[in-house]
Amino acid sequence: MEKNLTTDQIQEVLHKLSSFLEDSKAQWDSENPEKKAWFSVNKGVVIKATIFLISVTDNLIQFVENIIPVGSDKKAAVLLITAKLFDYISAQAFPIWLRPFVPVIKEVVVSVIISNLIEFIVQKYKAGYWKTEKENVK
Numbered sequence: 001m002e003k004n005l006t007t008d009q010i011q012e013v014l015h016k017l018s019s020f021l022e023d024s025k026a027q028w029d030s031e032n033p034e035k036k037a038w039f040s041v042n043k044g045v046v047i048k049a050t051i052f053l054i055s056v057t058d059n060l061i062q063f064v065e066n067i068i069p070v071g072s073d074k075k076a077a078v079l080l081i082t083a084k085l086f087d088y089i090s091a092q093a094f095p096i097w098l099r100p101f102v103p104v105i106k107e108v109v110v111s112v113i114i115s116n117l118i119e120f121i122v123q124k125y126k127a128g129y130w131k132t133e134k135e136n137v138k
Contacts (some may be wrong), residue, residue, distance in 0.1 A: 003069045013067050013077075020063055021081050024056050025088050038096055045093045052089070057082055057114055061121055075118055083110045 032048060060081055064074045090102050
């Protein structure tokens with residue numbers, strides 16, 4: 001039987017997720033001090049953003065494992081934080097002419113790619129193919 005969180009625990013989880021998001025934004029900014037692209041797509045930034053989002057998704061899956069008891073809530077939290085991070089990165093990485101298409105791109109990236117990536121990563125952890133950070137520290 002899965003445990004339900006109290007109102008105070010829910011507020012604590014929301015605070016932790018918010019902190020994770022802000023830390024991820026700060027990490028992106030520190031690793032990618034490049035200027036905004038106005039007219040051309042910077043392929044290097046797109047590749048860096050893709051790798052960064054995959055890495056953050058993996059870290060976030062491990063992060064929510066101990067703070068959210070219900071699996072569907074874990075996935076929803078990971079998708080929400082990843083979507084907000086995508087918004088932050090795309091505002092910097094996409095040229096001005098591509099911005100009207102950001103909602104469609106976001107839908108494909110978050111709802112299709114990241115959603116399936118979450119399932120893939122979780123199955124690998126459950127099957128024991130990948131070790132969590134805690135297991136690697138031992």
